[in-house]
Amino acid sequence: MQLSVIGCGYLGAVHAAAMASLGHQVVGLDVDEGKIAKLSAGEPPFHEPGFEDILKAGLASGNLTFSTDYADVASADVHFIGVGTPQRRDGGGADLTYVDSAIQGLLPHLKEGALIAGKSTVPVGTAARLAEIVRPRGAHLMWNPEFLREGFAVKDTVDPDRLVYGVSPETGDTDVATLDAVYASILERDTPRLVTDYATAELVKVAANSFLATKISFINAMAEIAEVTGADVTQLADAIGHDVRIGRKFLNAGVGFGGGCLPKDIRAFTARAEELGRGESVGFLKQVDEINLRRRQRVVDLVVDAFGGQPFGHRVAVLGLAFKPDSDDIRDSPALDVAVRLKGLGAEVVSYDPQAMETARRAHPQLDYAASLDDALDGAEAVVVVTEWKQFKALDPVATAQKVARPVVFDGRNILDPEAWRAAGWEYTGMGR
Numbered sequence: 001m002q003l004s005v006i007g008c009g010y011l012g013a014v015h016a017a018a019m020a021s022l023g024h025q026v027v028g029l030d031v032d033e034g035k036i037a038k039l040s041a042g043e044p045p046f047h048e049p050g051f052e053d054i055l056k057a058g059l060a061s062g063n064l065t066f067s068t069d070y071a072d073v074a075s076a077d078v079h080f081i082g083v084g085t086p087q088r089r090d091g092g093g094a095d096l097t098y099v100d101s102a103i104q105g106l107l108p109h110l111k112e113g114a115l116i117a118g119k120s121t122v123p124v125g126t127a128a129r130l131a132e133i134v135r136p137r138g139a140h141l142m143w144n145p146e147f148l149r150e151g152f153a154v155k156d157t158v159d160p161d162r163l164v165y166g167v168s169p170e171t172g173d174t175d176v177a178t179l180d181a182v183y184a185s186i187l188e189r190d191t192p193r194l195v196t197d198y199a200t201a202e203l204v205k206v207a208a209n210s211f212l213a214t215k216i217s218f219i220n221a222m223a224e225i226a227e228v229t230g231a232d233v234t235q236l237a238d239a240i241g242h243d244v245r246i247g248r249k250f251l252n253a254g255v256g257f258g259g260g261c262l263p264k265d266i267r268a269f270t271a272r273a274e275e276l277g278r279g280e281s282v283g284f285l286k287q288v289d290e291i292n293l294r295r296r297q298r299v300v301d302l303v304v305d306a307f308g309g310q311p312f313g314h315r316v317a318v319l320g321l322a323f324k325p326d327s328d329d330i331r332d333s334p335a336l337d338v339a340v341r342l343k344g345l346g347a348e349v350v351s352y353d354p355q356a357m358e359t360a361r362r363a364h365p366q367l368d369y370a371a372s373l374d375d376a377l378d379g380a381e382a383v384v385v386v387t388e389w390k391q392f393k394a395l396d397p398v399a400t401a402q403k404v405a406r407p408v409v410f411d412g413r414n415i416l417d418p419e420a421w422r423a424a425g426w427e428y429t430g431m432g433r
């Protein structure tokens, strides 16, 4: 089928290449000329495992092209909208500028009966509003939220755990058949596919992310209690996680969640619920956000305390900048936030991340970036682990102790073995353990 994907960020670029890998003819469109030039040359503009392979394969097969010109997507049967919906500068709500301009850009180029499938995370009510705009052009609109995780984006796109189609009552049957044809090879594997109305599909996405954020903040709240009682939150998570109704996933306490999705989605949901007069229904999300932000400050406080309240001039190795491993994404990253706060307090912060050095340097040129993990550790008076990269998890406490000036470690992700580190002479502090 002929497809277009409007917006070539983490979501759109992966979706475009993944759809090409399923055999479709895909044009990826973005207004950012630099990004389109890179993608056209087979260079991923961000780090995502497996993406470069499907990008290069798509380009080589001729199934995948990129453009900045809406005229180039005019022949598409289905247009996926994968643009960003960041937090508004003037509040917690979602900024829909990019979604609106994608629709406006498409309007003159829609062929009769074309289907627009929105994938971006939008406030409930958006699809119904956009449907009114595209209907006079003879186009159809549905909402098909995306649940991919960064670091697993390719796998999650070609092998999702479910598909959700939010459709209109008028054209729903036709639109379901069209999208089923796009995802035929995914549906052959009996992937659950739920057909809903617009509002439900929009809510499924924010409800899922709100639930995940709540689960993380729940365990971080338990970490706060563990800190004043001497309990170990990791053992607590293991123990409650054995209950299949609770489950162990997303119960890792630490510096909390970040990224381009969870933080802004809970804020946008709160703002939308307030607009709808149901602010109290999701009032707990404000606490989820507050608990989450407290954990970043908690790590900073622990480090400051280790220097008797005077971190000025002390060398601190901050391991991690990305908001999660296997990503170079630093949007709302707890790791980067910790580095910036410590630097702001006068500590001599040296940061290292296996992938996110460039993205961090662009956003925060004032920070010091080590050339390697060893360079970051060299002479450190405190080591702070803030992204759960496997390289950090695999650090040998005995060898690492030889590199630093003082064996003091703060495990902001609870990924190190406290016993092994203490046995190697380290003063180990985890988060709620």
Ligand code: UGA
Residues within 6 Å of the ligand: 121, 146, 147, 148, 149, 150, 151, 209, 212, 216, 249, 250, 251, 252, 253, 254, 255, 256, 257, 258, 259, 260, 261, 262, 323, 324, 325
């Ligand atoms: C999240 C959701 O998990 C995806 O399902 C969703 O599609 C995506 O947002 C989106 O809206 O597009 P992602 O932002 O890639 O995916 O990141 P997560 O894997 O959810 O991790 C978010 C943050 O939570 C990271 O900073 C991670 O370190 C932190 N986290 C995760 C914890 O602190 N503890 C945990 O137990 C798990």
